[in-house]
Amino acid sequence: xxxxxxxxxxxxxxxxxxxxxxxxxxxxxxxxxxxxxxxxxxxxxxxxxxxxxxxxxxxxxxxxxxxxxxxxxxxxxxxxxxxxxxxxxxxxxxxxxxxxxxxxxxxxxxxxxxxxxxxxxxxxxxxxxxxxxxxxxxxxxxxxxxxxxxxx
Numbered sequence: 047x048x049x050x051x052x053x054x055x056x057x058x059x060x061x062x063x064x065x066x067x068x069x070x071x072x073x074x075x076x077x078x079x080x081x082x083x084x085x086x087x088x089x090x091x092x093x094x095x096x097x098x099x100x101x102x103x104x105x106x107x108x109x110x111x112x113x114x115x116x117x118x119x120x121x122x123x124x125x126x127x128x129x130x131x132x133x134x135x136x137x138x139x140x141x142x143x144x145x146x147x148x149x150x151x152x153x154x155x156x157x158x159x160x161x162x163x164x165x166x167x168x169x170x171x172x173x174x175x176x177x178x179x180x181x182x183x184x185x186x187x188x189x190x191x192x193x194x195x196x197x198x
Contacts, residue, residue: 091142099133099149106156115159118166122159126152 107126110116115123129152136145 091140091146092137095133095137095142095145095149098146098153099130099137103130103133103149103152103156106153106160110156110160110163113160113163114167115156115163117163119159119162122155122162126154126156126159129155 103126107123107130110119110123110126129148133145133148133152136142136148
């Protein structure tokens, strides 16, 4: 009877040709380093975006709004709001580098607007207290009716 499967023989040739080849330690280290660098750079965009746009820029725009920058520094405040909106739009398209840059600009303009608003508020508060006319500092005299008037 003929034997179909030979157990001792291999279809892949002599055993010396079938030995397992190992990577050198240096090549393995370089591969791991490349993989680590690729994973760090690809995951960094969304994290930095959340920090810059979600925390810093949004907080600065909110602080500018509380300082009434929309009234006293409308250009800077509007610019900050629009940059923040554009940063969020760019992040929606996964353009994190552009979104981070727009977030920095939004934070910068919000801080400028807040500083201008605080300065104008402090000047107006100081000016109103020192520029009070002398006639307003005293209470008005009570009205006296004359005898000639006939109240009807």
